[in-house]
Structure formats: structure tokens, C-alpha cells
Amino acid sequence: MNIYLVGGAVRDHLLDVTPIDRDWVVVGATEQDMLDQGYKPVHGDFPVFQHTDTGEEYALARTERKTGEGYTGFATCSDSDVTLEQDLARRDLTINAMAEDGQGQLIDPFNGQQDLQDGRLRHVSPAFVEDPLRVLRVARFAARLGQWGFSVAHETHGLMKTMVASSELSALSRDRVWSETFRAMFDPQPQRYFVVLQRCGALAQIFPEIHHQLDSSDSGHGNTTPTPTALEVLARAATKTERADIRFVVFCLALDLSDSIATLFSSWAIPPRLTELADVAAILWAETNPSSADDMLSLLERVDAIRREQRARDALMVCELLTEADPPRLSVLRRSLDAMLAVDTAPVQASGVSGPEFGQAVRVLRLQAVSEAIAQEKTHD
Structure with missing residues (x-):
């Protein structure tokens, strides 16, 4: 029995990056051997065991x-005579098809280390085309490793286009597509995920709404101005926040997808909380400057900012990330939100007022607070 560290942990070690987790491959063993050694079986499609x-x-x-x-x-075949090189050969990219033995010696049958040095995302073998999920994985690695200048090898891009032209991509489940997409939003350059998918033709199949906007004007915010593009807005947002949900919603609104967000999100099993966040952010972004404190309070009430404070703040963050500057109206919104939420309702409760009168009395206090906040903002300007 021989045990090797494989895949992402080896790649990250060579990149001098702390690996998220470590995976191991066992050569020359059977399932019973693993059980006899005290490993716990992990239920799945192939034999995997957990170190206790x-x-x-x-x-x-x-x-x-x-x-x-x-x-x-x-x-799959997991017989004890399967070699390490055979196991590595089934992997997607050469940079993920390396191993280390117990002495830290690198085993690299497909020149993954050279591709790491060259910044190249290259497939291991022609069998790459057999798994449509690899199209999304390559795009995700482009988003993760783009900060080091990695790009998709020309021949790998060609295989990805071939896969798109076949019927394989349609076999991907909605949940799996969304899972890969959302994971890409955590990466340092999430915009590259969409760029790679667009260039190989995959985006038109899995996210036609996004493809249409990128392929036509990519105008951003509903303007006719060609810059900044939605991809640039997403890139900028990624430097401001690590939150994947915020990044994705910013991208959708920058693409001016406000009219089709509900369709897009429901079609791809995107969590309802993201749909709600996008809806609230779209309302706050589209709203012109409220003409009065009452209009401002009504706007905040419309998005349920009192009961859903965090969602309102997240939506405001989305709006702030949609622009490089900080428009005065967003500053007023932020100050008004803080003032409204800071209102102390205890005196109203102590007065014994109840029912509709209680709500009206509280609203008067909130209206006064918002009015003062707007006045302070004007003074500050």
C-alpha cells in the first residue's frame, strides 16, 4: 500500500498557497485493507475513506x-492493480494531475509543474471531452488563478468548443451549474469565469440571459455608455468585498438584468434570498432622489428595511459597488436608514398607545429622524 498527496494540495503547494484541504490517493490496496487499517468508509460512487x-x-x-x-x-474501477499514473490520467487539468509521495517527491507524469510555471490551463488527455462539468471547472480555475496570469491553452479551448457543440452540456443539472458558478464568485477574478464561458460558447447554453447582455451591449446600469462594462464592475466589486452573493447580484444589475432576474434566478435554482436581494437592490438603485422625508421613509418601508435590516444594508452595498463614486443619494439613503433604525420606540410603548395608533406614533418618530438625517446630509455636503 502506497499513499500519495494529490490534486489541488500539490498544485497550491507549488504556487506557495495554503491549500483549503488535502486529498490522498491509495495505490495497491483494497477496500478491506482500508477498513483493516481503521479508515472509515465515506458513502459515494467510488471507494473513499476518512482518516479517523x-x-x-x-x-x-x-x-x-x-x-x-x-x-x-x-x-469506475478501483482494483488494487490500478497505478498512480492511471489515477492521475483521469483528472481534468495537468496542474491538478500531480502527486507527492511520503518523502515530498513530486510525481508529475503530465508536465503539470511546467504548465504552472507557464500559467497554462491544459487538459490531461483527450478524455477531457467526456465530462461536461470540466468546461465550468476550467472557467472556475481561470477565475481563481487569473491573478497569476493563467489562461486556457489553445488546444483545451478547442476541446471546450467541441463539447459545447455536442449535447453533453445539456446533461448538467441546474444545481450543479449554479454550484460551480457560485463557487467562482468567491475567486479573486470572478469576471474571468464568464469570459471563458462566453468565449467557448457555453454561456449561451447555460445562462442565455447573461450571454445576450454580454454579447450585445454590456452597457451596464441600463445606460448606453459602453463603459464601465458589467465585467469591469464585477472585477471592481471583487476588490471591495469577498461576499460571493453580493458580487453575483452586482454583476446581474450591472448587466441591466433587473427585468429578467426573477426568470433567470428561478430557471437555475438560485436561492430565493439572492432573488430578494437583487429585487431590493434594483429598487434602491432605480429610485430617484426622494423629494421629501416622507418619500424616503416610504422607500425604506417598501423594501421592508425595518424588519429586514441586513438585507437592506446588503442591497445598499450592492448599489455602492455599482459605481466607482458614492452618489449623494446613496449617502442620504445610508444616513436615513441608520436614523430610522435608531429610533427608540420605548416611549411610545410606555405611553400605553396600541393598535394602529401605536404604528402611527412610531412612524412620526421615524419620519422626524429621517428628516433630521436628510438635513444633516445637506449640511455635510
């Missing part, structure tokens, strides 16, 4: 054979 002390996962070396459509249409 570290919690890290150890998989038996395996090969894969295409048997049907989609990313699940594979038969």
Missing part, C-alpha cells in the same frame, strides 16, 4: 470509463 484522526479523505486509485451522457455517465 485528521478527517482527511483517502480514495483508492481508480480509472474511469465513459458509459453514458453527462458528468455522471462513468463506470
